[in-house]
Amino acid sequence: MQLKDYLGQEKIIASLKQAVDNNELSHAYLFVGPEGSGKRTLADIFAKMVLCKGEGEKPCELCNACLTVDAGSNFDVIDVVAEKLRLNPKGSKTISVDDIRERVTASVSIKPNGDKKIYILDGAEKMDAKAQNALLKTLEEPPEYVIIILISSSKEAMLQTIMSRVLCYEFKPVETARIENYLVNKKQIPSHIARMSARFSQGVVGEAILFALSDEFEEERKKVVELVSKIDRMTAEDILSYASVYKASSTAKKEEKDDGEKPKRGAKTAEKAERRELRSRTDDFLDLLELFFRDIFVYKGSENDELISFSDDLMIVREVAEEKSAEAIAHILDAIREAKARIKANLPMDGVMEMLLLKMRER
Numbered sequence: 001m002q003l004k005d006y007l008g009q010e011k012i013i014a015s016l017k018q019a020v021d022n023n024e025l026s027h028a029y030l031f032v033g034p035e036g037s038g039k040r041t042l043a044d045i046f047a048k049m050v051l052c053k054g055e056g057e058k059p060c061e062l063c064n065a066c067l068t069v070d071a072g073s074n075f076d077v078i079d080v081v082a083e084k085l086r087l088n089p090k091g092s093k094t095i096s097v098d099d100i101r102e103r104v105t106a107s108v109s110i111k112p113n114g115d116k117k118i119y120i121l122d123g124a125e126k127m128d129a130k131a132q133n134a135l136l137k138t139l140e141e142p143p144e145y146v147i148i149i150l151i152s153s154s155k156e157a158m159l160q161t162i163m164s165r166v167l168c169y170e171f172k173p174v175e176t177a178r179i180e181n182y183l184v185n186k187k188q189i190p191s192h193i194a195r196m197s198a199r200f201s202q203g204v205v206g207e208a209i210l211f212a213l214s215d216e217f218e219e220e221r222k223k224v225v226e227l228v229s230k231i232d233r234m235t236a237e238d239i240l241s242y243a244s245v246y247k248a249s250s251t252a253k254k255e256e257k258d259d260g261e262k263p264k265r266g267a268k269t270a271e272k273a274e275r276r277e278l279r280s281r282t283d284d285f286l287d288l289l290e291l292f293f294r295d296i297f298v299y300k301g302s303e304n305d306e307l308i309s310f311s312d313d314l315m316i317v318r319e320v321a322e323e324k325s326a327e328a329i330a331h332i333l334d335a336i337r338e339a340k341a342r343i344k345a346n347l348p349m350d351g352v353m354e355m356l357l358l359k360m361r362e363r
């Protein structure tokens with residue numbers, strides 16, 4: 001990605017630029033922040049800044065160094081775990097001491113083609129203590145041409161000895177109005193989806209883009225609106241059948257009963273994957289439902305359309321805000337938060353949903 005298309009983290013960018021311009025580069029950096037906050041993208045942009053051979057402002061985005069970094073084919077930029085992920089796309093949970101030895105220690109003394117050699121280690125929080133200690137050796141006495149960029153979703157996962165050797169940059173949430181604008185102008189997302197995705201992302205740009213482009217997200221949004229518009233007319237049977245969709249299937253268990261043998265591993269794995277998928281959809285659904293009722297609550301108090309995230313569904317927001325008391329809306333918000341906590345505690349999702357719908361229907 002080009003620097004001009006990158007949204008947010010201006011302070012970090014300014015500081016990195018200054019280091020490049022004044023030739024005051026550190027040997028090791030830690031980019032830390034939530035998944036989707038643009039750490040990896042900025043690491044690539046930083047690599048371009050460092051290696052760029054263009055005149056004037058860096059990265060020039062035109063020289064060979066800039067273009068090869070973007071294409072992932074620059075020999076002086078080493079993606080430490082890319083190979084591992086390519087071989088096993090589902091991803092191993094840890095980065096081991098062997099990974100560090102093979103991908104860093106073994107090659108660190110080989111001189112770069114250009115002036116600098118940049119190691120990017122995405123997922124640094126997955127290094128166990130042994131791996132971090134192996135890396136520490138390189139961090140303590142790096143060859144002068146080496147720059148290591150660690151990318152981590154958690155500062156706490158890093159050893160104190162590592163922390164004391166890196167320059168740490170924390171990625172901050174971006175204002176949702178700016179994300180909304182970015183989605184509309186740079187990604188051509190319809191404005192009502194852009195607004196909702198931006199607010200739903202809580203300032204994490206990568207998440208907002210994912211939401212905005214996801215069909216499932218749009219589907220869940222429609223389901224939320226549909227449910228709210230008909231909940232007061234639903235009978236107890238309707239609610240039961242609505243909630244039953246959230247029952248995790250138990251194909252593996254059935255198999256076990258039928259032939260008296262343990263279920264095959266494949267069936268078990270498939271069941272797990274299915275449950276995870278249902279769980280993630282349910283989480284999104286409840287988050288959206290909460291956002292929707294927050295809209296209703298806010299509208300009730302302000303009657304201001306501008307504050308509404310579900311801008312495509314203003315009619316229903318107004319309608320429900322008019323119908324229900326502030327107290328009843330607050331009561332529903334509590335019930336949604338309670339349902340989220342129960343699902344987090346691994347209670348059966350269909351039971352949780354049933355209870356939630358019954359509470360939403362109470363007056």
Ligand SMILES: [Zn+2]
Pocket residue numbers: 051052053054059060061062063064065066067
């Ligand atoms: Zn360049």
